[in-house]
Amino acid sequence: MNYIPITDQDEKDMLALLGLKNIEELFTHVPAKLNRDLALGEPLSELELKKHLQELSEKNNVLKYFRGAGSYLHYVPSAINHLILRGEFFTAYTPYQPEVSQGTLQAIYEFQTLICALTGMDVANASMYDVATAAAESMLLARSENERNEVVIANPLNPQYLEVLKTYAASCGFVLHEGISKLTDKTSCVIVQQPSYHGSIEDLKQFSDKIHEKGAMLAVIITDPTSLAIIEPPGSFGADIVVGDLQCFGNGLNFGGPSGGFMAVKKQFIKKIPGRLCGMTNDDKGNTGFILTLQAREQHIRREKATSNICTNQALNALASTIYLSLLGKTGLRNVAMKSYHNAHKLQKLLEVSGFKLVDGSKPLSAGQKNADNICHETRDKSFYNEFLVETPVPVKNLNAKLQDHGFLGGVEVAENKWLLCCTEMLDDKDIEKFVETVKSVK
Numbered sequence: 001m002n003y004i005p006i007t008d009q010d011e012k013d014m015l016a017l018l019g020l021k022n023i024e025e026l027f028t029h030v031p032a033k034l035n036r037d038l039a040l041g042e043p044l045s046e047l048e049l050k051k052h053l054q055e056l057s058e059k060n061n062v063l064k065y066f067r068g069a070g071s072y073l074h075y076v077p078s079a080i081n082h083l084i085l086r087g088e089f090f091t092a093y094t095p096y097q098p099e100v101s102q103g104t105l106q107a108i109y110e111f112q113t114l115i116c117a118l119t120g121m122d123v124a125n126a127s128m129y130d131v132a133t134a135a136a137e138s139m140l141l142a143r144s145e146n147e148r149n150e151v152v153i154a155n156p157l158n159p160q161y162l163e164v165l166k167t168y169a170a171s172c173g174f175v176l177h178e179g180i181s182k183l184t185d186k187t188s189c190v191i192v193q194q195p196s197y198h199g200s201i202e203d204l205k206q207f208s209d210k211i212h213e214k215g216a217m218l219a220v221i222i223t224d225p226t227s228l229a230i231i232e233p234p235g236s237f238g239a240d241i242v243v244g245d246l247q248c249f250g251n252g253l254n255f256g257g258p259s260g261g262f263m264a265v266k267k268q269f270i271k272k273i274p275g276r277l278c279g280m281t282n283d284d285k286g287n288t289g290f291i292l293t294l295q296a297r298e299q300h301i302r303r304e305k306a307t308s309n310i311c312t313n314q315a316l317n318a319l320a321s322t323i324y325l326s327l328l329g330k331t332g333l334r335n336v337a338m339k340s341y342h343n344a345h346k347l348q349k350l351l352e353v354s355g356f357k358l359v360d361g362s363k364p365l366s367a368g369q370k371n372a373d374n375i376c377h378e379t380r381d382k383s384f385y386n387e388f389l390v391e392t393p394v395p396v397k398n399l400n401a402k403l404q405d406h407g408f409l410g411g412v413e414v415a416e417n418k419w420l421l422c423c424t425e426m427l428d429d430k431d432i433e434k435f436v437e438t439v440k441s442v443k
Contacts, residue, residue: 063409064431066347068387068422069197070131070158071256072224072248074336075426080250080323089319094312095278098291104315105290108278111322118228118325119242120235121264126276127246127318128261128310131221132164134243135191137263137274137308138219139165139174141241142189144272144307146215149173152190154180154207156197158223165191183210189217189241194234195227198359198420199387204237217241224248227385229330229337241265250324251317260314260321270294274308336425340386343423343432348388350436351421356390359418387422389414399442406438 006014011023020026027035044052065073088103095101095108108126115124128134139151151174153162169176174188183190190211195201204220211218220234222244234242246260247253265273271294279293325333348358392399396419400410411421423432 061407063404063407064435065409065426066403066421066423066435067409067411068224068424069412069420070160070223070245071253072226072386072422072424073253073426074226074248074424076250076252077324077327079327080320083323084316084319095292098289102290105278105292107319107322108276108313108315109280109290110326111318112278114322114325115262115264118225118233119222119239119244119264120233121239121242122235122267123270123273123277124262124264125273126278126313127315127321128243128263128275129314130259131223131243131245131261132158132161133310134261134263135161135219135221136164136168137310138191138241138243139168139189140172140307141265141269141272141274142217142219143174145217145269146188148186148188148216150175150177150184150186150188152176152180152182152187152216153178154190154192155200155202157191157193157221158197161193161221180207180210183214183216185214187211187214187216189219191219191221193221193223194231195223195385195387197223198389198414199384201231201383201385204234204239208238212238219243224386226333226337226340229333230341231385235264240269246314246317246321249321251320258314258317260317262318272307274310276311276313337385339425340423343425343427344384344386344388344421346429347421347423347432347435348384348390350432351390351439354436354440355393356419356439359389359391386424387420390419390421392417392419394442399439402442403435403438406434408435408438 015022018026089107090103095104098105112124112126116122128137142151143149151165151169153165153176157165166176168174177187180190190207192202192204192207194204204218208218217240218234218238219241220239220243222228222234222242225244225246226248242264244262246262251259263273263275270277276292277294278290280288280290283289328336352358395416396411396413397416399419400413403410411419414420
């Protein structure tokens with residue numbers, strides 16, 4: 001495909017249509033202090049450029065990571081980046097022609113299977129744009145089922161997710177209420193984050209019973225799905241919809257993206273789930289093959305009758321997640337979860353001795369519980385997984401500034417004296433102990 005730039009006459013015609021004299025007038029809204037030439041220096045050869053970039057990278061200060069709040073620093077096995085480059089996956093982006101897309105389709109099928117196994121749900125799609133839009137799509141799915149417009153946000157939600165929900169609500173005619181006490185016979189669905197934004201593990205059984213008594217649906221957001229290796233899945237508590245983030249499964253932080261989301265539902269909602277679904281079948285010779293199925297629900301056929309306008313997926317991120325879960329298996333994923341869990345609880349105990357009070361109802365497991373095996377059965381105690389909220393004796397900004405000077409990225413400032421901290425398997429005992437020592441030095 002040839003690149004054909006616009007002609008001088010094209011440029012004049014466009015400027016005339018806009019009522020402008022020259023291209024520069026397109027940028028008059030840019031502040032003058034930003035409208036300057038970049039000091040890039042003389043052109044460099046590839047070898048010189050690589051050396052220059054190496055020198056720049058050596059100035060980086062790699063921090064020990066004690067922050068979560070939706071983005072989690074988990075180890076990404078080196079095999080992932082090699083495997084996602086294999087030729088089997090270099091098939092058509094849109095796998096509508098199964099005869100030339102078997103690699104992509106099989107990867108999608110395996111991804112769906114793994115998500116169902118983790119969440120305890122019947123059906124999963126090929127992935128979503130991200131967890132926030134997946135949560136918003138839950139509202140649309142629920143309304144298509146019960147024709148109600150009121151949505152209840154049951155517990156502390158990640159503020160970024162809440163903003164996306166509000167955007168959908170404003171444009172799609174939903175009314176959002178915060179707090180499970182707002183549940184009524186007019187409620188379409190209740191959205192619960194598990195664990196909550198403040199880290200506490202919720203009693204989904206209690207939520208589920210109350211919600212279904214009112215004829216509403218339960219949608220659960222799983223921010224860090226590594227937790228599902230040791231926490232009983234939402235499907236066990238009657239969740240109707242489960243959405244989550246793929247970032248922790250083989251997708252690095254990468255300065256904020258890209259990531260991906262997933263959605264899983266009960267079987268009766270299979271034709272209403274947005275995005276793609278991949279199925280396994282046999283061809284006329286009896287060979288196993290993979291195809292996209294139930295496409296009639298997608299917007300490219302149903303148009304204005306579709307539940308959602310999403311019919312694509314985050315294929316590369318979902319592939320990385322599939323490889324990650326396949327490499328680790330049940331034991332490996334459980335090891336990641338247990339290490340994260342124990343690190344967080346060690347940090348919380350050390351901080352508590354130093355005057356940092358656990359807040360928002362979150363509590364460590366009871367003394368009689370020797371491990372996290374039954375964490376899901378102790379939700380009345382508001383246990384936490386790898387994230388927790390503490391009240392600080394000094395302003396959080398002072399703590400984070402001091403920590404950064406000593407090579408740590410501190411937690412999120414929820415309020416002036418409320419600190420959301422997180423631990424993953426990437427930390428060890430020395431990291432945690434040094435972190436606490438630094439915190440104690442802040443006056």
